[in-house]
Amino acid sequence: MSIKLGLSRISQLLKISNVNTNKLKVIHVGGTNGKGSTCSYLTTMLIQAIKNYNSKNNMRDNNNGKIGKFTSPHLIHPSDCISINNKTIPMSHYQTYYKECATLNTNYGIKASNFEILTCIALKYFQDNKVDYCVIEVGVGGATDATNVIESKLCCIITKLSLDHQKLLGNTLVDIAKEKSGIIKKGVKHVIIDGTNDKEILQVFIDKCGKVGSSWELTDISKTIQFQEFTNRVLGYQRYNLLNALYAMRYLSSIDHANLLISDDDIFKCINETKWYGRLQKLSLKYDHKSNPIDVLIDGAHNKDGAKQLGEYLTQHVRPTLDSNKNGLIFVIAMTVGKDVDGLLRGLSISCNDKVIVTQFNAVQDMPWITSMDPDTLAQHILKKGFTNQVIVEPDLTQIFKNSVFSDGQISIKNNYDTHTNIVICGSLYLAGQILEQHLKNTR
CATH class of the missing domain: 3.90.190.20 (Mur ligase, C-terminal domain)
Structure with missing residues (x-):
């Protein structure tokens, strides 16, 4: 058995599971290195922003304000990949969702892969819990990855690219970039691209944005003065992953300013609270x-x-x-x-x-x-x-x-x-x- 790319199986599985991804507000994170860390920083900031909104409006209901996160691969158990407000899906819930999706997969002869079933579980779990935003990490590649079944996205983030999974994605960084740019499609409003990528790589994504009509911006740690006080708090390569998340948070706040309230002190707090196991x-x-x-x-x-x-x-x-x-x-x-x-x-x-x-x-x-x-x-x-x-x-x-x-x-x-x-x-x-x-x- 190997990695199975393609959108037909996941599309069928979502349809018979009554999952409508158009109801979800999705931030889709692709690239090679730093995807999971970027997702974690952004998720923690979104959680804090929603908390601030609830506090300002005296909303005490715990059901107000939910941020879903789906990352891969798992470190210990597949359920690790799925969380709401940084709390992993309870094992009993995971087992129930898995049994339902796996049974449908068998009964309808879909032959979905384990990752496609996991993706279906995540999206159904987020839909059932009516999350406010979903931060979704690409599994492998982009265009034909199961997560790219999502058509409508608030924005995409492209992290640092590297040679990886060449047998599936291509032998050069340009080939890999073309495959990963597949998550940028009509319906994607804005794209944030890690500016540390090589120029020829950046051009692939910029061209794709122009083709589908998405606005875009390149991250630049040396020129973004308002973010340097935050990135200086982080060592090593995580500075660039944090920067990706900060750009995304700025964009999301600009289109949903009333609901996403976050201060500089909040961001410092989020930096300290963000945990991404297995990375530095x-x-x-x-x-x-x-x-x-x-x-x-x-x-x-x-x-x-x-x-x-x-x-x-x-x-x-x-x-x-x-x-x-x-x-x-x-x-x-x-x-x-x-x-x-x-x-x-x-x-x-x-x-x-x-x-x-x-x-x-x-x-x-x-x-x-x-x-x-x-x-x-x-x-x-x-x-x-x-x-x-x-x-x-x-x-x-x-x-x-x-x-x-x-x-x-x-x-x-x-x-x-x-x-x-x-x-x-x-x-x-x-x-x-x-x-x-x-x-x-x-x-x-």
Whole structure:
């Protein structure tokens, strides 16, 4: 089984499920890197704006003000992808919706994929709960992704593009941009495009906006003075994802000013409250019930550009804090079969002083086409290419942090920015998710 693109199956499933996407106010977020983080920042700001409206109008009813969010892939369970006001759909509700959609899928012979069923669940859940706005992340690509079944959208956001899923989307960034620009269609009022993309990429989206009659704007962190006080509060690549959300919030407020009330203080509060697990996430990891937690940085970087952004963050904010007597960073890495190994390793800027523990993630629920790269093969590649000769293979996720390398390797340093650790878990969102799942089990 593999990823199934196309809109016919999801269209049929939504129709027989009595879901009318035209009733939803949708912000559709596409791109490659930063989609989930952008969704999270924007969702938190929309929730705060609706709260402000309710407070101003003395509305105490909890049913007033709902923001739906649909992101993917899941980290621990597919239900993680669906939330209202940042509260994940209750498992009992998810199971009820899943049973209904899966039964219809079987009875009508639609042959929808797991992701198409998940998309149907999300949109039906949002419709049933009469959400005010929906922030929807594209799954894969754009034009033929299940989420693009939505015709009427308030706006689209295009984040940073990178080479990923080339077998499905094309071998060049321009090819990928053309596929991803498919979410911009008649009915899309406005498009926000991450200005850090290459000029030829930007032109693809600008041309598409002109073709369908959508207004557009490019984000620019150096020229948007009114936003710099906010982006300066965030480190690394998340600054650009926050900027995407700020542009979107400004646009949405301009077309619905009466209902979307948000102050500068509110935005600072939202920045502090926004959580996006598996992206520059600092965690005191509880890797078993008996041992003390160990400080780690978890990032789902899994392609060349994502790794480059993580590598820049480590170079600017983590490596300078390392004790010269320590042996550099300790990377825990697993990768999906088919990913660009050299691109990821070069992006991370792994040095000869760094240690790399190579592992593998387990089978991913509802995604049988995802396979972890053999750790011995990955380790041999790292050694052959000369990134570092300090490579350890540990296929068992539960045993990684019991390795002696951590007995004197862990550090935790506070500087003017934050607390840093020299242990970095990266290479795959599926690895990040399974590490987080392990942590949650051991903290109960």
